[in-house]
Amino acid sequence: MKIAIIDYGAGNTQSVLFALERLGHTGFVTHDREKITSAEKIILPGVGEAASAMKKMREFQLDQLIPVLKQPVLGICLGMQLLCNATEEGNTNALGIFDTSIQKFPQNIGIKVPQMGWNTIYDLKSELFEGIQPNEYMYLVHSYYSPVCKEAISVTHYGFEYASALQKDNFYGVQFHPEKSGKYGQQILHNFLKL
Template identity: 65%
Template sequence: MKVVIIDYGAGNIKSVQFAFKRIGVDAVLSKDSETIQQADKVVFPGVGEASSAMKKLKEAQLDLIIPKLKQPVLGICLGMQLMCNETEEGNTKGLEIFDVSVKKFSNQLKVPQMGWNTVFDLKSKLFSNLKKQEYMYLVHSYYVEQCKYEIASTNYGLNYASALQKDNFYGVQFHPEKSSVAGEKILKNFLDL
C-alpha cells in the first residue's frame, strides 16, 4: 500500500511519517501531484497559520489537486481546517471540500486549546474499536462548528466538530500521531478504509 503525506512546507510531517513507521508503513513525503494522485491513501497534515499554509498549497498547485482526489484522504489539524470553505484565521479561503467555516474560539477561553481532551460521539469506521470517549492530543485556536459532516465531537467551552467526513475525505482536529495507542488505532483504521 502506498501512503503519501503531502509535503507542502506547513506541517509536522516528520512526526506523522514516524507514526506510520511505528505501525509498519513507510509513508512517502511528496508535493508532486502525480505521486499524490497515484497513492492508495493520502495524508494532508498542517501546523501553523492558515493563510501562509494556503499560499504554499497554491504555489505547488495542490489546491487544484486535493479536492479532486478519489482515494481516502485524511486531513490533520490545520489540514482539516483548510478543507473547509474558509477560516477566520487570516480570513483565508479554503479548499471548499466541507461546506463549513472555521471560527476562532471565544476570548473567554484560553487559546490555543493545548493538551489532551476527550473525543466523543464517534461515528465512522475511522474510529473502529475505540472507546465511546477517547483522549486525543489537540493544539488549536480555531474550530469547526457542529455540522452535518461531523463524525466526532469535543468540548472546549462549547461542543465542536473534532472530526469530519464527506465521501472519501476525512478530517481530524486532533493529532493522531501524538495521541498514543488510540491515535495509532485511528491511523490503522484509516489504512483499512
C-alpha cells in the same frame, strides 16, 4: 502501500512518518501531483498558519488537485481546517470540501486559547473510530475550530461543543493529532489505512 504525505510546508510531517513506521508502513513526503495522484492513501498534515499554507497549496496547484482526489484523504489539525470552505485565520478561502467554516475560539468565555493538551472525543460516527470507545482522550493544539455540522463524525467539548472530526465521501479530517495521541491515535491511523 503507497502513502503520500502532502508537503506544503506544514510542521508535523516527521511525527506522521514516525507514526506510520510504528504501524509497519513507510510514507513519503511530496508535493508532486503525479506521486500524490498515484498514492493509495493521502495524508494532509498540518501545524502552521492557514493563509501561508493555502498560498503554498496554490503555488504547487494542490488547491486544484486535492478536491478531485478519489482515494482516502486524511487531514490532520490545520490539514482538516484547510479541507473546509474558509477559515477566520487570515480570512482565508480554503479547499471547500467540508461545508463548514473555521472560527477562532472566543476569548471571553473563560477558556485558554489555544486549547493545548488532552481532551475527549464522543458522538463517534465513522469507521475511522473502529475499536475506539466514546470519551477516549486525544491530543489537541489549536486556536480555531469547526462548529458542529452535518459532516461532524466526532465532537469535543471545550467551553462549548465543536466538531473534532469531519467526513465527506473519501475525505476525513481530525482536529486532534492521532500521531501524538498514543495507542488510540495509532488505532485511528490504522483504521484510515484499512479504508
